[in-house]
Amino acid sequence: MKRTLLNLKIALGSLGNFKLRTALAVLGVFFGTLSLVVVGNLSDSLALKTEQEIANLGNNLIIVVSGQIHRYGPNTPLISRATNLTLGDAEAIAISLPAAARVSPSGFKAFPVRRGNTVLKAIAVNGVTPDFSEVRNFEIAEGSPITEEDDRLQRKVALIGRTTAEKLFGEENPVGKTILIWRVPCQIIGVMAEKGADIAGNDQDNQLFIPLKTFLRNFVNLENVNIIYVQAASVEAIDPLRGEIEALLRVRHGIRKDMKDDFSVVDLKEVTALKSQAMDLISVLGRIAAAASFLIGALGILSIMILIVNERRVEIGIRRAVGSRKRDIILQFLMESSFISVSGGAIGMAAGLLMSLAIARVLGYPSSISVRGLLTAFAASVASGILAGIYPSLKATTIHPVDIIRSKG
Amino acid sequence: MTPLCLMEDVRKTFRMGDDAVEVLKGIDLAVAPGEFAAIMGTSGSGKSTLMNLIGCLDVPTSGRYLLAGREVLGLQDDDLSELRNAHIGFVFQSFYLLPYATVLENVLLPTLYRESAKDHAEDHAIELLRLVGLEARMRFRPNRLSGGEQQRAAICRALMNDPELLLADEPTGQLDSRTAAEIMNLLAKMNERGKTVIVVTHDPAIAAYAKRIIRIRDGVIVDEQAD
Ligand SMILES: Nc1ncnc2c1ncn2[C@@H]1O[C@H](COP(=O)(O)OP(=O)(O)OP(=O)(O)O)[C@@H](O)[C@H]1O
Ligand SMILES: [Mg+2]
Numbered sequence: 001m002k003r004t005l006l007n008l009k010i011a012l013g014s015l016g017n018f019k020l021r022t023a024l025a026v027l028g029v030f031f032g033t034l035s036l037v038v039v040g041n042l043s044d045s046l047a048l049k050t051e052q053e054i055a056n057l058g059n060n061l062i063i064v065v066s067g068q069i070h071r072y073g074p075n076t077p078l079i080s081r082a083t084n085l086t087l088g089d090a091e092a093i094a095i096s097l098p099a100a101a102r103v104s105p106s107g108f109k110a111f112p113v114r115r116g117n118t119v120l121k122a123i124a125v126n127g128v129t130p131d132f133s134e135v136r137n138f139e140i141a142e143g144s145p146i147t148e149e150d151d152r153l154q155r156k157v158a159l160i161g162r163t164t165a166e167k168l169f170g171e172e173n174p175v176g177k178t179i180l181i182w183r184v185p186c187q188i189i190g191v192m193a194e195k196g197a198d199i200a201g202n203d204q205d206n207q208l209f210i211p212l213k214t215f216l217r218n219f220v221n222l223e224n225v226n227i228i229y230v231q232a233a234s235v236e237a238i239d240p241l242r243g244e245i246e247a248l249l250r251v252r253h254g255i256r257k258d259m260k261d262d263f264s265v266v267d268l269k270e271v272t273a274l275k276s277q278a279m280d281l282i283s284v285l286g287r288i289a290a291a292a293s294f295l296i297g298a299l300g301i302l303s304i305m306i307l308i309v310n311e312r313r314v315e316i317g318i319r320r321a322v323g324s325r326k327r328d329i330i331l332q333f334l335m336e337s338s339f340i341s342v343s344g345g346a347i348g349m350a351a352g353l354l355m356s357l358a359i360a361r362v363l364g365y366p367s368s369i370s371v372r373g374l375l376t377a378f379a380a381s382v383a384s385g386i387l388a389g390i391y392p393s394l395k396a397t398t399i400h401p402v403d404i405i406r407s408k409g
Numbered sequence: 410m411t412p413l414c415l416m417e418d419v420r421k422t423f424r425m426g427d428d429a430v431e432v433l434k435g436i437d438l439a440v441a442p443g444e445f446a447a448i449m450g451t452s453g454s455g456k457s458t459l460m461n462l463i464g465c466l467d468v469p470t471s472g473r474y475l476l477a478g479r480e481v482l483g484l485q486d487d488d489l490s491e492l493r494n495a496h497i498g499f500v501f502q503s504f505y506l507l508p509y510a511t512v513l514e515n516v517l518l519p520t521l522y523r524e525s526a527k528d529h530a531e532d533h534a535i536e537l538l539r540l541v542g543l544e545a546r547m548r549f550r551p552n553r554l555s556g557g558e559q560q561r562a563a564i565c566r567a568l569m570n571d572p573e574l575l576l577a578d579e580p581t582g583q584l585d586s587r588t589a590a591e592i593m594n595l596l597a598k599m600n601e602r603g604k605t606v607i608v609v610t611h612d613p614a615i616a617a618y619a620k621r622i623i624r625i626r627d628g629v630i631v632d633e634q635a636d
Contacts, residue, residue, distance in 0.1 A: 314505055321464075322493065324492060
């Protein structure tokens with residue numbers, strides 16, 4: 001311990017002669033750890049954000065859409081004009097697939113909505129089953145939910161989104177009031193809790209929910225639904241259940257092996273994939289930048305250590321004369337070189353933490369500290385110091401006290 | 410009494426490319442514990458080479474060398490380090506104190522490589538510095554010390570691990586005659602306290618402090634005289 005402290009002090013004294021070079025080398029390692037920490041933390045933040053977004057859609061949610069969806073991404077609406085999903089399909093999933101905990105078929109269409117003189121031209125009207133609020137994570141803030149009875153009796157009742165309510169009622173409480181949806185008067189029985197925009201950027205608070213049977217009989221006069229929301233029993237059940245749903249629907253729709261599905265089972269991870277791809281690119285670029293910085297840092301340390309070993313030939317000779325072994329010398333210079341890099345790494349880690357917290361705040365992401373990122377950054381700074389120190393410290397062991405004494409008398 | 414150093418037909422050849430120069434040509438030498446010897450000879454006669462062999466900084470090309478009863482020839486580098494650390498203290502013409510360490514830290518240097526580093530090493534170092542009158546300067550860096558003071562600090566460093574043998578190669582070569590006398594008195598004092606001291610010099614006035622003079626010419630010991 002005492003030896004380490006003394007050696008460190010001597011090293012610092014010697015580094016003082018190469019201030020600029022030392023600063024450059026430290027800076028290289030600094031930027032390397034900085035980028036690793038920032039990239040690590042932001043990837044974690046994004047993963048958290050994606051998880052939150054998916055959970056916001058509904059826990060363990062699988063979405064079955066009629067027709068094919070060809071393009072995924074943040075701006076792909078999950079809407080299809082095809083009309084080949086039926087209530088029967090939903091029932092079949094619910095009855096024959098045990099991994100499907102809840103099944104909530106849904107239809108939707110835009111209709112004009114009126115209250116007194118206020119007319120909203122096109123509001124999304126959703127026909128939903130009573131358990132849609134659990135499946136899709138929609139909470140009712142005020143009033144009462146849609147019941148089985150409402151659905152069975154095709155009651156003309158509606159749950160109203162916060163935005164729509166404000167447009168129609170302003171400050172007034174909408175519960176108990178009647179509005180005209182298309183040409184059907186409906187009584188508002190509840191107001192939805194605020195949910196914000198979905199992944200596609202649509203305002204989820206600007207819509208109406210009515211019982212599915214009411215929707216099918218009185219609004220679209222169809223047997224078809226647009227979407228079947230399926231809640232899997234667990235996270236692990238999601239992937240196998242997707243396959244089971246696909247197989248079941250292919251049989252029910254009479255799709256032969258060589259034919260394409262006439263429905264799509266949406267993978268929510270794919271929906272958020274585009275954002276992740278952008279982040280992946282940033283991660284890769286960040287890691288390349290980190291690698292380049294570490295390389296510069298390591299080369300800087302290498303050149304300093306060569307200078308230092310050369311400057312301290314006498315010191316090395318004397319240390320050998322008073323009894324240091326070669327491995328003591330190697331250890332000493334490896335510690336010095338990793339000290340240079342770790343000091344850069346420590347500042348880089350601190351700065352990286354602050355910077356990633358700031359970036360997460362600006363992007364509105366949940367801030368996350370990636371322990372793995374920090375450990376990687378720390379390991380990389382130690383490793384670059386040690387690697388850069390190997391050659392100079394081996395060179396130091398070739399210095400022999402006899403040569404020192406001979407050259408200086 | 411068994412000698413501290415025993416050399417029999419020690420030869421040292423330096424190889425430089427294809428040339429081989431035999432610098433020591435068969436040295437027979439025995440130094441008993443407690444002796445104070447001076448090695449004298451003209452420049453290039455091989456004094457420093459002999460000194461380096463005695464101090465285990467280098468190994469003979471052939472011959473036999475026993476230090477404290479241990480055969481040196483054939484020892485590994487690590488074993489030589491250990492031998493130097495435990496048995497030998499070096500004093501050089503150019504002092505060779507580490508510039509970025511304090512005087513006290515310089516004196517402590519040999520303890521860094523001692524497996525059984527003593528807890529009271531620092532007390533011992535301060536005691537040595539007091540002995541040579543440098544107690545007040547122990548927190549200074551060496552460059553603030555005069556030549557004589559630096560050499561006194563270097564002697565403290567050489568004494569730090571309590572070696573049996575003190576080797577000094579031209580210890581007064583960079584000092585004026587008054588300071589040189591101080592240093593030689595100090596070495597004589599250490600000899601009185603039981604250290605075996607060997608000094609290399611070509612100055613007869615310095616050699617006069619020793620009780621035995623070993624003359625070397627052209628790689629062989631030509632003349633021995635003891636007071
Ligand atoms: N490592 C070496 N390689 C080649 N030649 C060497 C080496 N060390 C010493 N010599 C040669 O050996 C001879 C004796 O050198 P040494 O240093 O022992 O002399 P010295 O008696 O100490 O001289 P001085 O009084 O000048 O210090 C010289 O000719 C020197 O050039
Ligand atoms: Mg010499």
